[in-house]
Amino acid sequence: xxxxxxxxxxxxxxxxxxxxxxxxxxxxxxxxxxxxxxxxxxxxxxxxxxxxxxxxxxxxxxxxxxxxxxxxxxxxxxxxxxxxxxxxxxxxxxxxxxxxxxxxxxxxxxxxxxxxxxxxxxxxxxxxxxxxxxxxxxxxxxxxxxxxxxxxxxxxxxxxxxxxxxxxxxxxxxxxxxxxxxxxxxxxxxxxxxxxxxxxxxxxxxxxxxxxxxxxxxxxxxxxxxxxxxxxxxxxxxxxxxxxxxxxxxxxxxxxxxxxxxxxxxxxxxxxxxxxxxxxxxxxxxxxxxxxxxxxxxxxxxxxxxxxxxxxxxxxxxxxxxxxxxxxxxxxxxxxxxxxx
Amino acid sequence: xxxxxxxxxxxxxxxxxxxxxxxxxxxxxxxxxxxxxxxxxxxxxxxxxxxxxxxxxxxxxxxxxxxxxxxxxxxxxxxxxxxxxxxxxxxxxxxxxxxxxxxxxxxxxxxxxxxxxxxxxxxxxxxxxxxxxxxxxxxxxxxxxxxxxxxxxxxxxxxxxxxxxxxxxxxxxxxxxxxxxxxxxxxxxxxxxxxxxxxxxxxxxxxxxxxxxxxxxxxxxxxxxxxxxxxxxxxxxxxxxxxxxxxxxxxxxxxxxxxxxxxxxxxxxxxxxxxxxxxxxxxxxxxxxxxxxxxxxxxxxxxxxxxxxxxxxxxxxxxxxxxxxxxxxxxxxxxxxxxxxxxxxxxxxxxxxxxxxxxxxxxxxxxxxxxxxxxxxxxxx
Numbered sequence: 001x002x003x004x005x006x007x008x009x010x011x012x013x014x015x016x017x018x019x020x021x022x023x024x025x026x027x028x029x030x031x032x033x034x035x036x037x038x039x040x041x042x043x044x045x046x047x048x049x050x051x052x053x054x055x056x057x058x059x060x061x062x063x064x065x066x067x068x069x070x071x072x073x074x075x076x077x078x079x080x081x082x083x084x085x086x087x088x089x090x091x092x093x094x095x096x097x098x099x100x101x102x103x104x105x106x107x108x109x110x111x112x113x114x115x116x117x118x119x120x121x122x123x124x125x126x127x128x129x130x131x132x133x134x135x136x137x138x139x140x141x142x143x144x145x146x147x148x149x150x151x152x153x154x155x156x157x158x159x160x161x162x163x164x165x166x167x168x169x170x171x172x173x174x175x176x177x178x179x180x181x182x183x184x185x186x187x188x189x190x191x192x193x194x195x196x197x198x199x200x201x202x203x204x205x206x207x208x209x210x211x212x213x214x215x216x217x218x219x220x221x222x223x224x225x226x227x228x229x230x231x232x233x234x235x236x237x238x239x240x241x242x243x244x245x246x247x248x249x250x251x252x253x254x255x256x257x258x259x260x261x262x263x264x265x266x267x268x269x270x271x272x273x274x275x276x277x278x279x280x281x282x283x284x285x286x287x288x289x290x291x292x293x294x295x296x297x298x299x300x301x302x303x304x305x306x307x308x309x310x311x312x313x314x315x316x317x318x319x320x321x322x323x324x325x326x327x328x329x330x331x332x333x334x335x336x337x338x339x340x341x
Numbered sequence: 342x343x344x345x346x347x348x349x350x351x352x353x354x355x356x357x358x359x360x361x362x363x364x365x366x367x368x369x370x371x372x373x374x375x376x377x378x379x380x381x382x383x384x385x386x387x388x389x390x391x392x393x394x395x396x397x398x399x400x401x402x403x404x405x406x407x408x409x410x411x412x413x414x415x416x417x418x419x420x421x422x423x424x425x426x427x428x429x430x431x432x433x434x435x436x437x438x439x440x441x442x443x444x445x446x447x448x449x450x451x452x453x454x455x456x457x458x459x460x461x462x463x464x465x466x467x468x469x470x471x472x473x474x475x476x477x478x479x480x481x482x483x484x485x486x487x488x489x490x491x492x493x494x495x496x497x498x499x500x501x502x503x504x505x506x507x508x509x510x511x512x513x514x515x516x517x518x519x520x521x522x523x524x525x526x527x528x529x530x531x532x533x534x535x536x537x538x539x540x541x542x543x544x545x546x547x548x549x550x551x552x553x554x555x556x557x558x559x560x561x562x563x564x565x566x567x568x569x570x571x572x573x574x575x576x577x578x579x580x581x582x583x584x585x586x587x588x589x590x591x592x593x594x595x596x597x598x599x600x601x602x603x604x605x606x607x608x609x610x611x612x613x614x615x616x617x618x619x620x621x622x623x624x625x626x627x628x629x630x631x632x633x634x635x636x637x638x639x640x641x642x643x644x645x646x647x648x649x650x651x652x653x654x655x656x657x658x659x660x661x662x663x664x665x666x667x668x669x670x671x672x673x674x675x676x677x678x679x680x681x682x683x684x685x686x687x688x689x690x691x692x693x694x695x696x697x698x699x700x701x702x703x704x705x706x707x708x709x710x711x712x713x714x715x716x717x718x719x720x721x722x
């Protein structure tokens with residue numbers, strides 16, 4: 001594995017415009033640290049695959065700059081230490097799994113002996129050893145993903161870019177791919193995952209970025225992203241219709257006197273605060289009125305909640321439609337951004 | 342690294358062809374064609390096919406020596422029909438997917454994400470398509486050399502010239518196929534447009550050869566009619582002199598004016614008109630042939646490239662002389678003009694320079710490949 005100093009990926013003001021109209025990326029600033037699993041998520045057409053393709057020299061950037069393993073993006077030399085699994089890959093169907101991994105290693109310029117050793121070990125790692133001599137045309141989607149992952153790792157990369165790696169893979173396979181990602185991180189490699197499967201990203205990623213309409217809406221660790229959004233849930237051991245009466249007595253309305261939000265869901269009261277001192281009087285009031293409290297627990301928004309927040313227009317409350325932003329949308333979008341901030 | 346990558350692409354190209362089966366089908370058909378050659382022979386009365394002898398008037402060992410018979414058969418049938426048309430069509434079907442497959446979504450990302458330059462990737466893929474054809478022609482030529490050696494006792498290594506010549510011919514078409522494949526990403530479109538272009542080149546070449554043939558026949562006709570006119574003028578002058586000398590004495594250097602000749606002999610008028618008519622005809626044909634040549638200038642010379650093999654292998658003197666023995670003498674000037682025109686056309690075609698045949702074709706191919714490289718190097722996938 002190639003070792004490099006600095007960040008694995010560093011992008012500044014990266015932009016891509018297709019033709020004159022479609023602005024797929026609009027000044028993306030992104031930093032991926034070495035040795036972390038980084039997740040990139042976003043709705044359809046947000047520019048995730050475009051971003052990956054720019055990193056892999058498949059697409060040329062329109063503006064901005066960046067480095068990949070310390071080398072300028074868009075240069076072939078930057079690709080020596082990179083592994084890549086494209087989203088809609090179409091590997092030659094006449095090759096066997098072993099031949100595909102070996103072929104990929106050859107294109108990466110790896111010598112024969114080393115290539116053979118790595119091919120066998122990677123096929124073992126992705127659980128395809130028994131299918132190594134079967135042609136790809138006979139593989140299922142999940143099996144193709146597994147050998148695709150093996151071919152992405154054949155050059156012993158310092159960074160692996162995986163575009164929807166669990167697409168078409170069964171739950172067991174997904175867990176195995178997550179484990180592989182974790183193992184790669186433990187080996188000091190950087191893993192960059194582009195996926196729609198938020199729960200999986202949540203499980204495996206150290207840091208995340210949400211891309212919306214070609215811009216990074218937010219990025220950081222999950223804790224950083226949910227900072228200030230911790231809630232307390234108070235769950236009563238009564239029927240939901242009776243719980244409502246207790247809640248009306250201790251916390252009427254939609255906000256506490258101190259301003260925090262109140263949400264009611266069945267037998268659960270959710271308080272929009274991270275301060276235990278705010279929760280205590282409510283809790284005491286419920287107990288004094290004879291309610292049996294089953295649980296009191298802090299809760300934080302899921303990645304899905306964050307994602308929905310990111311793709312929801314706060315002024316209209318509507319989720320943004322799929323696809324990149326066009327120039328015609330620029331002016332209204334900017335006006336919207338002003339209102340949002 | 343470059344060698345490792347190139348070898349990997351070569352092995353992958355072989356596996357792809359192997360998977361398509363057409364590679365082996367074409368090779369098997371080549372062996373069949375060589376076997377057909379082996380079954381042919383020439384005897385004292387005609388040609389032989391295995392044990393059977395077919396009598397052909399004017400065709401025997403004397404008029405066409407066995408070595409020339411086999412070389413002619415190799416050039417006209419083996420190259421002219423099998424390799425130029427059938428094997429080329431099969432090769433196009435086999436290889437037309439090379440570039441479209443490379444740029445297919447899902448495939449191109451994997452290839453471009455490796456540390457190999459786009460131009461090198463494209464040109465390597467292109468060259469591997471040609472390598473397939475070279476291998477096919479090599480097998481066919483080796484089989485042919487063996488057949489000629491065993492059947493005619495002639496070991497003719499020049500037959501291997503077919504390898505570079507047929508590959509060159511194929512490369513012109515394959516460059517068009519590559520460009521269309523790159524632009525459309527469609528194997529079918531690449532195949533169809535290449536077939537159309539091939540047909541277009543065939544038409545251009547046919548037009549060139551036909552117009553050249555007509556022009557040469559017309560020029561020969563002008564010459565023959567001029568000879569006839571001179572003859573008629575001589576006869577008319579003698580007759581006029583004889584008539585005038587009956588009443589006066591003419592100086593030695595006396596010569597009639599054209600008007601006097603025309604007045605004295607209707608034949609002179611007739612032949613002069615025919616000379617003028619054929620001259621006008623020849624000039625018109627020369628103009629249209631020049632147009633065809635200018636059009637062909639920018640196009641690859643498919644037929645002429647293949648004809649280079651004919652030039653190299655066939656000795657025209659031996660065939661022309663032997664055929665001439667058998668042919669009847671021409672009955673009139675028109676037949677003579679046709680024969681002269683045909684001979685001169687063949688001579689003119691054979692005299693065309695390598696710079697014309699190969700230089701302009703290379704220029705076309707380089708231009709098309711240059712466009713391919715620019716497109717592939719700049720395009721977003």
